[in-house]
Amino acid sequence: MTTTSSVNGTTTSGINDTLKSSSSSAAELQNNFLKMLVTQLNNQDPLNPLDNSQLTSQLAQISTVSGMQTMNATLSQLLGQVSASRAMDSAALIGRTVMVPGKLVSVEGGVPGKIGLDLPSTADAVTVDVLDNNGNVVRTIDMKGQTAGVHDIAWDGKNNAGVAVADGDYTFKVTATANGASVQPVALVYGKVQSISGDSTGVLVDIGDGQTANVDDVRRII
Structure with a gap:
């Protein structure tokens, strides 16, 4: 009978490598995981089948990674919307004097x-x-x-x-x-605020002469 211990070990290692890959999307992770899992089940030794706890652990890992990637994408969208909203709100500062x-x-x-x-x-x-x-x-x-x-x-x-x-x-x-x-x-x-802009640090107020400051650092508005 053909031994499958190396297949099981290789497949498990491949799953762990996939889970660690930050470049894979949630959908890619799920597809790769299912392919590896099916291969692992098809080639397992009938006398030494895949342990249930190992299978449960792998399912938990893929579920966690998929959930985290989905959550990160959602948070990124929310942060983008909040940033755009803050920029629009901060536009009211144009023409005002700030400290x-x-x-x-x-x-x-x-x-x-x-x-x-x-x-x-x-x-x-x-x-x-x-x-x-x-x-x-x-x-x-x-x-x-x-x-x-x-x-x-x-x-x-x-x-x-x-x-x-x-x-x-x-x-x-x-x-x-x-x-x-x-x-x-x-x-x-x-x-006096000349314009409103933004960069990776957030919304910026431009008070002229090359001076800018984060809108969160405004101490006083006149």
Whole structure:
């Protein structure tokens, strides 16, 4: 009598390899599984038939993989629909002024753009440094202690000597500590939303000057 142990072992191995293949669709997995199973049953040794527990285990595996692939496809469709819906809803922000993470502040006619910060927790010391294009500090603003939340930064467009700075682009950085440890503040800028777009990270708001931010990071809308 022809032995079938190698057939059974090969078929089981083939099924496991198929189950591990991420490129196979749920339908392909089912078709391949059924073909392998029929081959396995046809060639099994009558004196040593396929164990019921092994068959049950294989059926459970194909059912699980098929179900997961179907669920993943459904979730992907739902996420796509949610993303499209959020993009449409976010279109209402066009033309509105928002406060988002950023470090660029422009001075026009001696008037600086509005800036702010977000503190995740209360800080006993908050300092803001405004820097020119060469990285030199032109103004240091001591905001002292601040509670957690979003705060505006009052800068009059002057340097530490009280002289108005030249028009142009500046950057600023925020330092905030509590008991000597940083509370990880977030620098914020205001800008008018020019357009809405999207990428792999989600829906983005464009506030001009090459500055974009995820709509989830909008701290304030005016």
